[in-house]
Amino acid sequence: MRFQTQLVPARLIRRYKRFLADCRFEDGREVTAHCANPGSMMGLADPGTKIWLEPNEDPRKKLRYGWRLVDHENGHFTGVDTALPNRALRTALEAREIAELSAYDTVRPEVKYGTNSRVDFLLAAPGLPDAYVEVKSVTLCREPGLAEFPDSVTARGTKHLAELAKVAAAGHRAVLVYLVQRTDCGRFAVAADIDPAYAAACAAARVAGVETLCIGTDISPTSITLARRLDVVDPHGTGPFAASALHSG
Template identity: 65%
Template sequence: MRFQTPLVPGRLIRRYNRFLADVTLEETGEDVTAHCPNPGAMLGLRDAGMRVWLEPNDDPRRKLRHGWRLVELPGGHLAGIDTAVPNRVVREALEARAVAELSNYGTVRPEVKYGTRSRVDFLLSEPGLPDVYVEVKNVHLRRQGDWAEFPDCVTVRGAKHLAELSAMVAAGHRAVMLYLVQRTDCGRLRMANDLDPAYAAAFDAARAAGVEMLCYGTRIDHEGVRLGHALPVDDAPQCGEGGKTVADGIN
């Protein structure tokens, strides 16, 4: 997935109102308000003074002339903050048969109705094989070591998706939850039980029911975001035991 126009650097002043951010452009010193395409908590990615990258546009139908796309991280790493990007990246990868676990499937259909008033991100089909229901989640939280964590805030909708994928397995289909880590400084994935214990419990239940948990990293630069390597998913129970969470010890 390539950005439509060259990105421009700036310094974050503040992110507010969920979908807005004030940024000082480096080249001109101008303060602009940019669209923030991310309703989540964005922990560790919205601190004042962080260097960010914006995508300009000249579309007269848009109220804002910039969209926030990337955050610079220590060590030369980058994080993507646009929550619409993972589905675009995964669709390109599925159609190119670049996701190894799903490479046998030639038909990729997005936004297919299933479950209870829901639409699955992708439905894959291939003659002679069971259909595969694929949900995609954006991951960009990192707090300790090289662990990527999901979610960064409570997501009732996310837990519902896990239950609906479990129902697809019970009906004889394959079901996959694919976590796409949209930052380049992580090497593995676990659930953020301390932020949403209900989701962690739903994750454990879905995995026990046969939902396949996949995680892929991304290759991010100022040109775009592409699918990276597969990353391991923590195989321990994510809801913890005896009140202990997988995120214990995080400051």
């Protein structure tokens, strides 16, 4: 999917209050941009980092710029907008581009399920069990080539895993999609040292029948698109436990 307006390069001055970022354009002008990422953004928010901002003219928005990308200045990018993976995956699901889910012809976003939860997507098709799909945006990289999730303790993510496990036990399909918004990673692992409870919930969910898919992205200052498969390894990086690929047909 293409960005709605042309991105503008800048340098990060500081990120604060989670959703705000002071930035400096190449001409010296300074602005405050919206940071659509509630996570720790470990390794992505150092002062002086080259970033890309998306301008907007929406009078309903208080801030005229949104922080979209980190430019690692080595040909690689990271997408920092945590809302983008859902939009990109919805487009791919509706186009039946995800091989494991291509048989489903109905895609419903934000459907209530479990205990005060909403699943990102509920997929349906005649003769098939419903598929409950949760999406997680992955931006953390502490070891070259290895993407990790989460980048901070996530009680919400742990709850989602428990809900998916119940869905699987009830005879439906439960699918957790890790969408890696980095172009410099070819593997993925759960960051068990950051959130042991989440890692334990992942293990329990796999036993319960929850499927794990991991999809990489191609990123540039003009667009972000779903791309290659990423190998998924165990939390210690010693072996594969699942993987996914885009439908090639």
